[in-house]
Amino acid sequence: MTEVDGGNFFDTVDCTGFTLNTFVDTNGNDIRDEDEALFPYGDLNYSVNSGNEVALNNDSGSYYIFDENENNSYDFEYILDDTFIDYFSLETPSIQNQFITQGEITNFDIPIDIITPLTNVSIHITPVNSPNPGFDTEQLITLKNLGTSQIDNGTITYTFDPLTTFVSSTDPSTTQLDNTLTIPFTDLAPFETRYINIVLNTNAPPEVNIDNVLTFSASISAGDINDIYLDDNTSEIDVVVIGSFDPNDKLESHGGTIAYESFTTDDFLFYTIRFQNTGTASAQNVEIKDFLTDEHDASSIVMISASHNYQLKIDDQDLEWDFRNINLPDSTNDEPNSHGFVSFKIKSTAGYNINTVFENTAEIYFDFNLPIITNTVVTSLASGLSIEELENAIVRFHPNPTNGIVNITSKSVLKHIEVTNILGQILLSQSLNTLETKIDLQSFVAGNYFISLQTDNGSIIKRVIKN
Structure with a gap:
């Protein structure tokens, strides 16, 4: 049987449970009409038999839970992201005491009303793979319209490290001047996400060597649109050059060090978990588990992008991405499509100091195989930066x-x-x-x-x- 998850198909033999869809109720009739967009900017919290609350998050606005136990009672509540609480409201944010119906998927549509129109665009760079001297490296630019109005036109400005050479862009309108790419865009619809793949060639030794750090940045301008949150109009990443590497790894965009003088609890750490099926057959399911340390504020997590359809489960400090029926090809038969990733940002908890170290490791499961443990990525708060580095961190x-x-x-x-x-x-x-x-x-x-x-x-x- 095939179910539909916010426009994404997933096959399953388990057809008992719930689907819940959050949508923008533009006409206020509490019914999801065909032209009304799903709303993915919040968490669906649920508890079973009045137990601990667990949060679900994805980029579609459609959530699924599979369970065959008819004795289980579910309570649901949708929580808007902090950025949107002044602009949207829910008349019925919670659904209580719902039981499983054996052999059926019970569906709920949750209407979200617009209080005040808003404009908010964001951009982010994700390193699809790490730079390797003499070889190509790929980066993904994610452009999002997080607002309620169409963005008629705008421009992405992407600057790549001068120790790399531009090879290609999936956007045919891309133009180049020195180490800067300009990418115009038009008609970015409300809640629309677009992706642009950039391929660069990393210079060979002696210009570039292992453990060098390369810097890449992107910014977005869309005229005088009164964006409510300018911090996500720009993205900068520092990427460490590698030699041979494990394709299942974890990165943090600051390159290992953050200026303590400029860091606050409002600032984010930006993580990317990358995976590749290096087996001998396609992986039907992939699961990533990430156990956050106490220095991370799990309630602040925001998904940026992912290579495939997913659902994120947040249980206290434990994160779990479910790529159900991903059917990820193996690297022997289809190397280019054997890769995947998730990218997210998260804030620190209060109480950090100049000696604070943020450590993070992930486990990656391919079907029923034992997990692959990624590297432990370490990001430290440090002082003693140059005046220029501090100025760039402050303004x-x-x-x-x-x-x-x-x-x-x-x-x-x-x-x-x-x-x-x-x-x-x-x-x-x-x-x-x-x-x-x-x-x-x-x-x-x-x-x-x-x-x-x-x-x-x-x-x-x-x-x-x-x-």
């Missing part, structure tokens, strides 16, 4: 280079901003009292400009390139 300018709009986010209150050209002429001067602002350079000629910022913790000068 972020994106995109840079820019076609016009530069977004500025700061951990210190911005008091004054000034833009000058290379001759020192003042082109813009403005008083501020905010943590976020943007400047418009669209009318400026192409070239180099200097942005001087006065914050309540000192002054910073940043060079910005106008294309």
